[in-house]
Amino acid sequence: MNFEKIADYLDSVTKEYGIPSVDCIITKNHQQLFRHMCGTVDADGLIPVSEDTQYLVFSMTKIQTMTAVMQLVERGVLSLADEVSKYLPAYGSLTVKEMTADGEKVVKAKTPMLMKHLVSMQSGLDYDLQRGGISRVLAERGEQATTRELVDAMAEGPLCFQPGEHFLYSLSHDVAAAVVEVVSGMRYEEYLRKNIWEPLGMKNTFFFRRNEPVSKLAQQYIMDEQGVHTMENDCKYQLSNDYESGGAGLVSCTEDYATLADAIACGGMGRNGVVILKPETVDIMKTNLLSEQGRKDIAATMGRTGYGYGCGMQILMEPERIGASAPAGVFGWDGAAGSCTIMDKASGTSLVFLMHVRNCGPAYGIIHPRLRDFLFED
Numbered sequence: 001m002n003f004e005k006i007a008d009y010l011d012s013v014t015k016e017y018g019i020p021s022v023d024c025i026i027t028k029n030h031q032q033l034f035r036h037m038c039g040t041v042d043a044d045g046l047i048p049v050s051e052d053t054q055y056l057v058f059s060m061t062k063i064q065t066m067t068a069v070m071q072l073v074e075r076g077v078l079s080l081a082d083e084v085s086k087y088l089p090a091y092g093s094l095t096v097k098e099m100t101a102d103g104e105k106v107v108k109a110k111t112p113m114l115m116k117h118l119v120s121m122q123s124g125l126d127y128d129l130q131r132g133g134i135s136r137v138l139a140e141r142g143e144q145a146t147t148r149e150l151v152d153a154m155a156e157g158p159l160c161f162q163p164g165e166h167f168l169y170s171l172s173h174d175v176a177a178a179v180v181e182v183v184s185g186m187r188y189e190e191y192l193r194k195n196i197w198e199p200l201g202m203k204n205t206f207f208f209r210r211n212e213p214v215s216k217l218a219q220q221y222i223m224d225e226q227g228v229h230t231m232e233n234d235c236k237y238q239l240s241n242d243y244e245s246g247g248a249g250l251v252s253c254t255e256d257y258a259t260l261a262d263a264i265a266c267g268g269m270g271r272n273g274v275v276i277l278k279p280e281t282v283d284i285m286k287t288n289l290l291s292e293q294g295r296k297d298i299a300a301t302m303g304r305t306g307y308g309y310g311c312g313m314q315i316l317m318e319p320e321r322i323g324a325s326a327p328a329g330v331f332g333w334d335g336a337a338g339s340c341t342i343m344d345k346a347s348g349t350s351l352v353f354l355m356h357v358r359n360c361g362p363a364y365g366i367i368h369p370r371l372r373d374f375l376f377e378d
Contacts, residue, residue, distance in 0.1 A: 001026070006374050007036040014039050017362050018228040019338070020221060021049040022355045025258040026375070029348040030271035032258070037096040041218035041356075043230045051255060054216045055354045056208060056235050058248045058335035060257065062173045064192060065246035066119060066312030067264070068180045071195055078183050080116040084123075084175065087182040090152040091175075096124060097158045106137075106158045113163040115179070118172045119311040120289035124159030125170040129236060131157045138239065143211075145240040147188055151178035162348050167290055167297035173312060175236075177246025188244040199274045200263060202256040208235045214251055216220045220337060222358040231358065248336065254354045259343060261332075261350035266341040282345055286331040303365060325373035338363035342372050349375055 003026075010022050015140035021039030025032060037049045072078040085092035093107040109124075117123040131305065133153030137145050154171055161168070177188045184191045189207050197205055208214070214233075222231040263270040264285075268277030277285075288308025290298065298314075299305040306318040313331040316324060327346070334340035338355040338362075353371055 001251070001375060002225050002287070002378065003034045003036075006034065006371075009077045009370065009374070010036050010087075013362075013367055017360065017367075018223075019320075019355050019357050019360070020045070020228070021218060022353065023049055023053065023090050023254040024043075024351065024353045024371070025254050026349070026351045027258055027262040028267075028350075030262055037254075043219045049218070052204065052216055052253055053218050054204060054214055054251050054253050055218050055339065055341055055356050056220065056233070056335075056337055057238070057250050057252050057257065058235070058337055060252075060335040060339055060341055061248050061250040063264075063333055063341060064196060064250065064260065064314040065173045065180070066285060067260070067277065068191055068198060068246075069119060069176050070277060070285055070311060072180065072183050073284075074278060076280050078115065078179070080114070080119065082115045083112040084115060084118060084179065085112065087179045088152060088155070088175070090155040091117075094124075094155060094163075095158040096161060096162055097132055101166065102316070109159065109162060110165050113159075115176075116177075116289060117163045120174045120294075120309055121167050121169055121172050122164050122290070122294060123170060123172045123175070124161045124165075124168070124357060125154065125172050125175070126160050126168060127170050128157075129239065132156060134239065141240070143241040146242050147174075147232050147244050147246075148178050150239050150243055153174050165293070167294035167301070167309060169302060171247060174245050178246060180246070185349075188246060196260065196276060197256075199276060200259050201272060202252075202259055204224060205250060205252040205256045208238050208251045209241045210234065210238070211241050216253075217251065218356045220356050220358065223360045228357060242264075254352055257354070258350065258352040261341045261343055261352050262302070265345055265350040266348045267345060268317060279345075286313050286315050286329065286345065288315050288317060314348040324369065325376045327376065328374060330375075334364060334368060338367070340368045340371070342368070342375065344375065351375060 014239040023037040133156030267279035306321040316330045332342040338360040342351040
């Protein structure tokens with residue numbers, strides 16, 4: 001790796017795309033090889049980014065949710081072959097939207113939704129936060145609506161397809177977080193704290209709540225045709241103050257996420273020697289679970305040509321197809337404000353990149369792939 005070249009590239013993206021701040025850590029076999037941060041984190045552009053700056057990581061939350069699910073699989077109290085309704089009875093009577101010669105109709109689901117469908121985004125759920133059940137529970141319960149109440153309500157509307165037939169990015173991992181609550185007997189945040197954060201020494205990761213200001217949270221921005229502008233520091237995926245979104249709810253800092261990424265890339269063992277997953281479990285997480293149709297779906301809907309998708313992770317399967325320098329098997333995920341985690345178990349290498357700009361298309365199509373390839377270039 002050419003660290004000077006990586007640092008120059010990180011500096012360049014702030015200028016080229018107007019990204020106010022970036023922070024990147026590269027770790028290999030528990031040793032931090034590189035860290036580079038630049039830019040400012042306040043609306044006035046006066047406060048420089050620092051080591052303890054915090055960000056809404058949005059869908060990078062999913063990496064932690066899948067870690068939690070697979071810990072329970074390891075312990076034998078959960079199986080990816082289980083029906084979701086075994087833990088959440090509301091998912092026992094699902095319906096599906098189908099197109100017929102007479103138009104769209106709603107039919108009873110032919111196959112049950114399984115845990116493997118949830119982890120791989122093949123459940124048939126969507127990402128509609130205004131779906132009827134969610135709106136009803138929020139109207140009834142307001143900020144006291146719990147994870148379980150809202151997740152149960154997500155089952156009320158029809159699915160977009162029969163479970164297992166397609167890939168569609170969705171609220172599936174929010175549902176998985178509710179399963180973790182049921183199986184563990186803990187609130188979701190408590191489970192993460194006791195089984196991931198405290199064991200690894202992650203001290204600056206927690207769920208965003210509107211009634212609890214985050215003093216070190218970077219100003220959030222949004223990109224549009226006119227440029228990059230400030231926006232409210234909010235996470236719409238945290239549906240209430242008592243809801244804990246397994247799909248998008250966490251605040252974290254670069255060092256905390258690098259600690260987790262390093263542990264996963266090193267087969268489940270943290271730099272402090274604590275084992276949060278077995279190596280064979282990490283292998284399952286980074287194994288493609290999509291059919292050929294599912295891979296077509298992820299390419300068409302998310303631009304991930306050459307990739308598969310496992311337990312909350314995209315897996316690079318055909319690097320030659322997209323001209324990638326990275327080898328097959330590199331895996332990870334990203335977040336709605338442009339952040340990403342990239343891991344390679346074969347070399348024990350991980351990269352965590354945090355920024356705070358919503359709707360930043362270049363982050364996914366240009367910046368993340370370039371950072372991925374830097375890891376495997378001289």
